[in-house]
Amino acid sequence: MRDLPQHRPVLAGTAHSSITGSGVRLEALPEGHLLHVLGGIEPAALAAELTKAGFAESSIRKAGFRQWFVAGDEPLAPTGLDALTAALEGKAFVSDQSHGRVRICVSGRSSRLLLSKGTAVDLDPGVFAEGSSVMTMVGHISVQIVRTGNDSFELTVLRSFAESLWDDLRHMAASAAKDEA
Structure with a gap:
């Protein structure tokens, strides 16, 4: 009998490791x-x-x-x-907080458009420069958004909300693709 549960990355598996398309890439980052x-x-x-x-x-x-x-x-x-x-x-x-939070990368030419569908933060590079971070809501979920590059962001979320945020981002990516078309 195990004394402690085994650690399993919350976004592990093919359905949650990464999604690429329509100018956006979603990627579950290592749980370092x-x-x-x-x-x-x-x-x-x-x-x-x-x-x-x-x-x-x-x-x-x-x-x-x-x-x-x-x-x-x-x-x-x-x-x-x-x-x-x-x-x-x-x-x-x-x-x-290593076991309590999960990091997700949102990158690509449409990353700002995708994130604008879920948060009111102005992510324009002139306002939210590389290295900037903010605690905010994406939909109903509290996240920290960090600009890690011109078209890349890292979202940090409580572990228990990671799958829900991933699903929301996936739906926002589909919506952003329709807006671009």
């Missing part, structure tokens, strides 16, 4: 690590501590006042989390 950092540390100082703790490839995304998400594709090593927690002691708190 996602850390929630809360405290009075500045992003540059946080980046330096991340590098020292072995998270140099991770990205920092603003998640609210004095709050950041640290996201990366590599699985979280307990030693790395311990090192980061020790380095940030007295400056910030770290909460591992």
